[in-house]
Amino acid sequence: MTTSEWTRHLRPALAGLDVYDIEPVPVKARLAANELAEPWPMEVVQEVGKRVAQLELNRYPDTSGRKLRALLAQRHAVDPEAVVLGCGSDELIGFLLTALGGRPSEPSFIVVPTPTFQMYGHAARCRGIGVLEVPLTEELELDETLMHEALGVATGAALCFLARPNNPTSSLWDSAVIERLIAQHPATVFVLDEAYISYAPGATLWRQGLPDNVVYMSTLSKIGLAALRIGYLVAPPALRRPLNVVRNPYNVSATSQAIAELVLTKFDGVQKAMLTRSLAARQKLVGLLEKIPKAKVFPAHANFAVVRLDPAGEATRVAEALAQRGILVKDASALPRLAGCLRVGVGTNAELDLLAKALAEVIPGYGTAAG
Numbered sequence: 001m002t003t004s005e006w007t008r009h010l011r012p013a014l015a016g017l018d019v020y021d022i023e024p025v026p027v028k029a030r031l032a033a034n035e036l037a038e039p040w041p042m043e044v045v046q047e048v049g050k051r052v053a054q055l056e057l058n059r060y061p062d063t064s065g066r067k068l069r070a071l072l073a074q075r076h077a078v079d080p081e082a083v084v085l086g087c088g089s090d091e092l093i094g095f096l097l098t099a100l101g102g103r104p105s106e107p108s109f110i111v112v113p114t115p116t117f118q119m120y121g122h123a124a125r126c127r128g129i130g131v132l133e134v135p136l137t138e139e140l141e142l143d144e145t146l147m148h149e150a151l152g153v154a155t156g157a158a159l160c161f162l163a164r165p166n167n168p169t170s171s172l173w174d175s176a177v178i179e180r181l182i183a184q185h186p187a188t189v190f191v192l193d194e195a196y197i198s199y200a201p202g203a204t205l206w207r208q209g210l211p212d213n214v215v216y217m218s219t220l221s222k223i224g225l226a227a228l229r230i231g232y233l234v235a236p237p238a239l240r241r242p243l244n245v246v247r248n249p250y251n252v253s254a255t256s257q258a259i260a261e262l263v264l265t266k267f268d269g270v271q272k273a274m275l276t277r278s279l280a281a282r283q284k285l286v287g288l289l290e291k292i293p294k295a296k297v298f299p300a301h302a303n304f305a306v307v308r309l310d311p312a313g314e315a316t317r318v319a320e321a322l323a324q325r326g327i328l329v330k331d332a333s334a335l336p337r338l339a340g341c342l343r344v345g346v347g348t349n350a351e352l353d354l355l356a357k358a359l360a361e362v363i364p365g366y367g368t369a370a371g
Contacts, residue, residue: 028326061254
């Protein structure tokens with residue numbers, strides 16, 4: 001096959017990057033996507049249907065989601081102009097990288113702990129921005145010394161993404177370490193990504209008067225509204241206009257805006273009750289994983305838990321055996337610091353019962369004391 005001449009304009013870095021595309025398959029328990037598994041009550045679903053029916057589908061949505069931004073701003077006690085909406089956190093990451101991409105004479109790079117949310121590095125590499133990865137400690141915590149060194153390389157990092165709790169480790173990194181990093185590197189913009197903070201009550205790093213090199217980022221995807229694809233950030237004054245310059249107008253659909261506004265106002269209590277049940281289910285999940293012989297379950301602060309199996313290769317075998325039984329978990333064993341590990345999402349009680357039954361079938365000695 002002859003290669004078209006125009007392909008010479010493609011970014012060379014793209015050839016080495018993977019495509020994130022998972023084919024949906026019917027399963028009994030989907031415990032690999034870090035969603036809120038608790039279903040919405042029928043009364044909420046019916047109200048959502050009524051609200052969507054009122055939309056003018058032939059009209060564009062509000063260009064920047066003013067009503068929804070005002071709701072989110074009220075929750076954080078900030079001016080609505082500080083809030084920027086995105087099609088999930090993924091789009092917001094792209095806005096930040098585009099706005100802070102640097103000058104041709106001074107190429108930007110970002111610092112990320114590893115392993116962490118893969119879209120930080122992927123989105124940067126797609127834009128030709130360098131990525132400096134700093135391994136976590138063996139206990140999946142931030143390595144403060146290495147982080148300081150990485151942030152100070154050359155002229156300094158443009159951005160540092162810190163997910164707390166972290167995906168895929170479920171770690172809740174030491175807030176004092178993060179505060180020191182922010183204070184000692186004022187020329188770097190730190191993005192505090194608290195997508196999973198609802199599963200770590202009282203642990204948020206959000207506060208009024210964050211330093212002006214801090215962006216606070218979160219999402220509605222992990223609290224029962226993943227289908228809407230709505231992320232948001234609170235930006236310091238100097239970054240608000242640049243982010244809106246690079247943001248495409250109408251980037252969040254009218255349907256998503258309307259449903260989010262409805263749920264965050266009328267059904268806030270229902271959502272909180274769902275999250276409470278999910279927190280209880282996390283305790284149950286951790287208990288199930290602790291029954292695996294010779295397993296190490298790491299502290300879980302998000303809506304999933306990480307468990308290390310023994311011997312080598314056991315995590316992959318178990319993940320495949322569970323998938324054959326209609327239960328999807330994430331084999332994380334190829335990731336840095338997660339050799340031999342599974343990432344297992346918090347499911348409903350019914351899903352966790354299925355998981356327990358399947359684990360007993362695929363793991364010899366399941367339920368005996370770990371050695």
